[in-house]
Amino acid sequence: MTTYNVALNFEDGVTRVIQCEDDEMVTEAAFRQKINIPMDCRDGVCGTCKCFAEKGQFELEFYLDEAMTEEEAAQGYVLTCQMSPLSDCVVRVPATSAACKTAPEPVSGEVLGVDRLSETSFGLRVKMAKTVVFLPGQYVNVSVPGTDKHRSYSFSSKPGADEAQFLIRNIPGGVMSNYLGERAKGGDAITLTGPMGTFYLRPMERPQLWLAGGTGLAPFLSMLEHLAEQGNEQPITLYYAATRAADLVELDRIHALAKQIGNVTVITVLAAEEDPHGRKGFVTDHLSADDLNGGDVDVYLCGPPPMVDAVRGHFGTLGVQPANFYFEKFNPTEAEADAA
Ligand code: FES
Structure with missing residues (x-):
């Protein structure tokens, strides 16, 4: 040895x-x-x-x-x-x-409430016994009360807040979805372990292009909350893609934060129907070379694996590579594991 x-x-x-x-x-x-x-x-x-x-x-x-x-x-x-x-x-x-230098640490908390944000997503609010220090964009493992399982979710709340919030995809038959939809009640004990992940907001030195697919919106909510407090000099374009208009959540919050931060453009895209501005299809149907600012842009993407692959391929099609491309893929096995 x-x-x-x-x-x-x-x-x-x-x-x-x-x-x-x-x-x-x-x-x-x-x-x-x-x-x-x-x-x-x-x-x-x-x-x-x-x-x-x-x-x-x-x-x-x-x-x-x-x-x-x-x-x-x-x-x-x-x-x-x-x-x-x-x-x-x-x-x-x-x-x-x-x-x-900080090992992921389990922090106990209790459920404050579950919000049915849409047919396809839940909002979970948790009061923590102590603050979990995390960077905007990171995730934690969240225990599923009444089981020995956990699931990983990005914070949608501001770092440093007493109350942690999560945006959770409703997976029919999933253990967390079953809990949130059928059994959850205020005061349930829950454990958060983390933070984890390298998908977090770096110092912003150039324009930002943020791409959210479905509940991949969560880390961007945390980033917006962070910037609303810290301030920001760079223009931000946020594409928020969903299947149907009914799947778009937290729009009022996004627009309020965008207004507070300034220089934030929010663009919604719907796969299955026209959005109010006529944008139908996938993000790549609407993402132009202008959005990539000649390559002087940091791209952040949180969404399903096909979206990551499509966007990466689209950079090649447009002939522009961003200065940085940070992405977080949904775990493709989560649905199967949940359904087991
Ligand atoms: S921790 Fe290394 S690939 Fe998951």
């Missing part, structure tokens, strides 16, 4: 060096040394632990293309839950050192 040094470079410029055995995964070694690289499944399935290997040789165990594409692997991205070193390595971690 050989031990290698793995330098972890964090977004805030901090570097920490950990020792990692050649038969040990980088996330495990980091965790052992009290550094919490964002991770979730630990199985090469979710992509949460994706980092960039700047130097060194390593092996990658099993992972799904959903978690990291061949193209990303060729560029040098790595899933650190599947990475064991074959030499000293330098790894760029897309999170701050502060975020990584």
